[in-house]
Amino acid sequence: MSIPAFGDSLVTYLIIAALLFGIGFYGLVHRRTLIGMLIAGELILAGASINFMAFNRFLAPDPTVGQIFTLFIMGIAAAEAAIAMSIIIAVYRNYRSIDVDDVAELKG
Amino acid sequence: MVPLFSAEGLSSLLFIVIVMTTLLGAVIATHSERLIRAVAGLAIACIGVAGLYYYLHSPFVALMEMLIYVGAVCVTIVFAVMLADPNPEEDAAAGSIFTGPLSFALGIMVFWGLYAVSGKTSWVPPAARINDGSLEEVGKSLLTNYSMVFELISLVLLIAIIGSLVLARQGRTRTGGQS
Numbered sequence: 001m002s003i004p005a006f007g008d009s010l011v012t013y014l015i016i017a018a019l020l021f022g023i024g025f026y027g028l029v030h031r032r033t034l035i036g037m038l039i040a041g042e043l044i045l046a047g048a049s050i051n052f053m054a055f056n057r058f059l060a061p062d063p064t065v066g067q068i069f070t071l072f073i074m075g076i077a078a079a080e081a082a083i084a085m086s087i088i089i090a091v092y093r094n095y096r097s098i099d100v101d102d103v104a105e106l107k108g
Numbered sequence: 109m110v111p112l113f114s115a116e117g118l119s120s121l122l123f124i125v126i127v128m129t130t131l132l133g134a135v136i137a138t139h140s141e142r143l144i145r146a147v148a149g150l151a152i153a154c155i156g157v158a159g160l161y162y163y164l165h166s167p168f169v170a171l172m173e174m175l176i177y178v179g180a181v182c183v184t185i186v187f188a189v190m191l192a193d194p195n196p197e198e199d200a201a202a203g204s205i206f207t208g209p210l211s212f213a214l215g216i217m218v219f220w221g222l223y224a225v226s227g228k229t230s231w232v233p234p235a236a237r238i239n240d241g242s243l244e245e246v247g248k249s250l251l252t253n254y255s256m257v258f259e260l261i262s263l264v265l266l267i268a269i270i271g272s273l274v275l276a277r278q279g280r281t282r283t284g285g286q287s
Contacts, residue, residue: 006120006124025215026215029210035143042177061237062249063245079265085185086271090275
């Protein structure tokens with residue numbers, strides 16, 4: 001029995017990252033609550049990070065750049081999750097709902 | 109192709125398992141009715157992504173993925189679900205056209221575009237590497253070349269903490285409660 005070694009080619013990681021990005025984009029359009037959209041956004045960020053790490057592993061002359069960029073993406077994602085959570089709680093306090101169709105007035 | 113019952117074969121098998129974990133978690137995260145299950149799916153997907161980072165020769169970034177995403181971001185979203193979402197999401201078909209098949213088609217189109225670009229391009233490997241990308245080198249360049257960005261991200265995190273406190277506090281009266 002033999003098994004293909006997928007883990008050593010760049011295109012495998014690019015396809016996985018594209019799949020994650022596509023699933024995240026689908027969820028971002030498909031979901032109707034703010035928390036669901038936040039989760040889908042995290043999936044999109046994960047796809048972008050995998051792309052950076054794959055290029056870092058296979059193509060970069062300086063293999064620390066992609067790792068550092070991925071660490072910064074994680075920091076930005078953590079900050080984004082904290083801000084989004086407080087926005088969601090503020091919206092829920094005002095509208096008693098986190099459905100994006102209910103939050104439909106602009107006047108503050 | 110490598111034989112299955114060898115170190116490389118088992119490692120390839122584990123790689124396939126990790127990829128399946130990632131994609132399964134992503135599908136759960138976008139498709140489950142209850143948001144708390146979607147958060148669990150996001151955690152599963154992040155564990156899979158950490159495994160992928162391990163296969164990309166970066167165990168440090170894999171550990172950071174586990175710590176930050178599974179440990180911090182998912183817990184934050186769980187708190188948001190607990191504080192703000194009592195009801196399961198209603199049927200998506202009742203909404204606009206965007207939530208139905210059109211969103212699926214959009215996701216497929218995005219994936220297909222990225223896939224076509226990555227398949228068509230001929231990637232050129234580097235002629236030489238200036239270091240081996242180990243944790244020591246990452247630390248050195250984090251404190252020399254990228255020290256400015258390193259400081260800026262701490263500023264971003266500080267502003268995010270203060271901003272989320274300000275946002276979550278608005279609308280709450282100072283003398284509202286018993287205290």
